[in-house]
Amino acid sequence: METVIDAKGIKKVYKISKRAKGLFGHIANLFYPQYTYKHAIDNINLTIKKGDAVGFIGANGAGKSTTIKILSGILSPTEGSVTALNVSPHKQRKQYVAQIGAVFGQKSQLAWDLPIIDSFHLLQKIYRIPEDKFQKNLAQFTKILDMQSFIEQPVRQLSLGQRMRADIAASLLHSPELVFFDEPTIGLDVVAKERIRAFIRYMNKELGVTIIFTTHDMQDIEKTCDKLIIIDKGKKIYDGTVNGIKNHFGSERKLIVQFSEEHQIAEIPNVQIKHNNAISKEFLFKSKDVPIKSLIQHIFENYHVQDLTISEPDIEEIVRDIYEKGV
Ligand SMILES: Nc1ncnc2c1ncn2[C@@H]1O[C@H](COP(=O)(O)OP(=O)(O)OP(=O)(O)O)[C@@H](O)[C@H]1O
Ligand SMILES: [Mg+2]
Incomplete structure (x- = not known):
């Protein structure tokens, strides 16, 4: 199978400025800034193949979101190299984002005050999505994600589950071949989670979209993913099949x-x-x-x-x- 993502030895060190106490400390800090360093991910190698559905898990603070941000080109790695869809996500960001989708459960990417449908039309312009493809995707997603009843409403009026469905649809309107989901089921009830899992399964199995899925709910993984990667304190500790973990x-x-x-x-x-x-x-x-x-x-x-x-x-x-x- 064709390799979609190849990451070699990626590290991410966050530089955090130390807060100095008092006026003198504050002034001293202007001249001699003090920093601490956080090694969020440490020497991770990843290979993702076309059509894979990969669950990406780890405890709070393990480095999942950092990794997703690097793989989706939002952050650059401190060390190491990433090739995804034959480009460097960070350096060729514009070309790259046209081919990927990213959903961050903790943060909506839709305009707060605009009706959902207007945000969708905006995305159509940004991504230059041909009208026929746009209409086809819109109709299909509206149906599968059951969005008809709230598509005219702005994000600020939506329930969490409705907002998440709108966000997922938004990130897929341009038919990306690779999609990152960072906790798309966070805070959702069982039925809402199930709907999102079904949609992710459909994208992966029917449309052949490559999926990377971060979650704290193992049911999400068992129901949608074939492969599993576990990270712990910035290091990869398991990379294999979902079922293989039982033997491992x-x-x-x-x-x-x-x-x-x-x-x-x-x-x-x-x-x-x-x-x-x-x-x-x-x-x-x-x-x-x-x-x-x-x-x-x-x-x-x-x-x-x-x-x-x-x-x-x-x-x-x-x-x-x-x-x-x-x-
Ligand atoms: N912008 C930042 N500046 C400094 N440190 C950061 C920054 N973002 C993340 N970190 C730190 O890097 C580590 C990894 O964070 P990350 O958000 O990648 O974890 P995560 O696995 O996504 O956790 P969660 O399950 O809680 O979402 C944490 O210790 C976090 O405090
Ligand atoms: Mg996270």
Whole structure:
């Protein structure tokens, strides 16, 4: 598959000016400005292929938005190189933005006081979108995103979910082949989230648009993305498939057993036992330490079992674990 984004060794260091205290400090600062430096992203390599839908996750402050801004040409990297759609996003910004879309959930890109439809017409002029393409996209997005009822209203009157849909449509009117979503589902209810996921899926699967999707909701990722990148404190710690993460990190497994009578369960090496109640226990273990077959065998041989379930590690749990404990 064709490579859409190739980022090599990108770093971003923010320079933050230190606030001096008092009048003297303030004057001194004018002559000898003091700075601290924040290493927001540190040596990240990324390759994104055409048609990929990539979830991009990490704890608050991990460097997701910074990365998205670099990849979309808003910021330049302090070090490293980015090639996207065969150009340098930052240096050939004008040419680049005509081919990409970017949605920032935290900040609307639409004019606050203009009716949505007017903003759309403005974008048509800015991007020089041919009338037939514009009308076709507008009709399609209005329908799929169900915008008919509020398209004449200005952004300031819209609910968050309506505003997000308008923002998404706005960023796609020029049919970009690559779209960045930075938390497009933030603050939305379950139904609104589902609508946005469906639209992103449609863009990716039906229109072949390459997607990079940042979110704190793992359901967003599981329902729209095939690939997953995790960053932690500015460093990439996972790059693979969404399902692959279970094998990569999620070695913790759980066996839940209902006994037919009360048992005193003896210790089992490498297995943590949780007592839910007198007859229900949970056995937590790692597949690499304890083969599940021998554990089940051991339990059946020594106790009276009524029922038993094995739970698969859940992506949400795995990710929470990584954020809390690191890799
Ligand atoms: N303009 C800036 N000036 C200085 N530091 C910044 C700036 N923008 C971001 N940072 C810092 O860089 C780090 C990464 O921030 P970034 O916004 O990329 O994180 P994020 O992964 O998007 O987090 P969140 O999930 O909270 O949106 C943070 O420590 C943040 O404080
Ligand atoms: Mg962010």
